[in-house]
Amino acid sequence: MTPETPPTAPTQRVALLTGDRLCAACGFNLHGQSIVREPHYGMLIVRCPECSAVAALQEYPTLGRWAGRWAGVLAGLWLLVLLGAWAASAGIISASSYAVSESFTRPAALRIAEAFVEWASSEDAQAQLTARNSWATNQTVNSYTWIDDDWLKSQDLRALTTGRGGFTDRYDFRAAKGWVGVGIAAFVIGCFWSVALLHAGWRGRAIAALAIVALAGLFDWMAFSGSGSWGAVLASDVAHQKFGGLALGATLAFSLLPLIAGMTLGRRLARLTVRLLLPPRLRGPLAFLWYCEGLPAPKTRHEIRPGS
Numbered sequence: 001m002t003p004e005t006p007p008t009a010p011t012q013r014v015a016l017l018t019g020d021r022l023c024a025a026c027g028f029n030l031h032g033q034s035i036v037r038e039p040h041y042g043m044l045i046v047r048c049p050e051c052s053a054v055a056a057l058q059e060y061p062t063l064g065r066w067a068g069r070w071a072g073v074l075a076g077l078w079l080l081v082l083l084g085a086w087a088a089s090a091g092i093i094s095a096s097s098y099a100v101s102e103s104f105t106r107p108a109a110l111r112i113a114e115a116f117v118e119w120a121s122s123e124d125a126q127a128q129l130t131a132r133n134s135w136a137t138n139q140t141v142n143s144y145t146w147i148d149d150d151w152l153k154s155q156d157l158r159a160l161t162t163g164r165g166g167f168t169d170r171y172d173f174r175a176a177k178g179w180v181g182v183g184i185a186a187f188v189i190g191c192f193w194s195v196a197l198l199h200a201g202w203r204g205r206a207i208a209a210l211a212i213v214a215l216a217g218l219f220d221w222m223a224f225s226g227s228g229s230w231g232a233v234l235a236s237d238v239a240h241q242k243f244g245g246l247a248l249g250a251t252l253a254f255s256l257l258p259l260i261a262g263m264t265l266g267r268r269l270a271r272l273t274v275r276l277l278l279p280p281r282l283r284g285p286l287a288f289l290w291y292c293e294g295l296p297a298p299k300t301r302h303e304i305r306p307g308s
Contacts, residue, residue: 012037017046020291022284025053029287029297082196089189090215093255096182098220101240101248103175106143108161108239111170113145115160116235120148143236152233157242170243182251183258190262195270197263198292205263213256220248267293274298 014035021030028050035057038045044057117139119125139145161170193208200208224241271289275298278286283298290297 012039014044020287020297021046021055022287022297023048023051023053023055026051027280027284027297027299029291030055085192085196086212086215089193089212090219092185092189093182093212093252093259094216094219094223096178096185097216097248097251097255098223100175100178100182100251101244102236103178104171104173104247105239105242105244106172106175106236108157108170108243109143109235110141111161112147112155112157112238113139113143113235114141115155116147116151117141117145119151143234143239145235146232147235147238149231149233152238157238161239161243170239171247175247179251179254182255186255187258187262190259190264191266191269192262194263194266195289198267198288202264206260209256209259209263212259213252216255217249217252220252224248271298 014037017030017033017035019031022028023030026048028048030046030048033046033049035044035046037043046055046057047053048055120137120139189212190209193212194205197205197208224245267289274283274286274289280299287297
């Protein structure tokens, strides 16, 4: 007599897969598929609708209250990282724009330094400067010549820096080539934030770009108006504080364009980098770069063409 085979238990549907998980066989995203309990071993599985491959799911014990606590700690750390990156991004743009705008006013700084050195070498000034501060004598004319505060207060800087070409003699317009470096730095920063803010749409990324430039402007304003004086000041600082505001604002406004461009193209460049540097089998963990914009998952294996 042949013993009867016990009846097979029906497949039990447990839940739906809400996360992103790639099929190990074909790379299809199993998001939204049914999670069932396999009747023979009682394992939780998801079956791929494309190739029918089975993906096993592991069950973990719950962590109790500590799950929420650790989630809060990690969220707080991530927020601190983003705030630090925001300050660092603004600092880079601030330093770059400040340096470029200072280069614009170099001719004015040279005119101020030349006038002060000429005055300091006169006989009337020798006695005054020797008794008060001997450092003012025997200086060369350059952007970093030290200028005496008392002499500076008695001068009309606008008239002093105006030559035959008018107010344009105060500026070196060749310094605009520094915008290339500002643009490259802003574009790279935008690419970083495009990936860091995966859930942000184009409006959110535009607001982030404005926030970075606004903070950079605050840093520049603090450096622009907060430099103190200890009886002397550099000619470059005098010229920049007096005539560099327009160049500084224009440089900051320019940096906003490549910053937004980087935030727009950053994810595409990140996906291109993944394709170029990683083999298909290692692209799965970075599939979020595709999912954030509703794109299909990257291939996790090379496609085998018929006849190859």
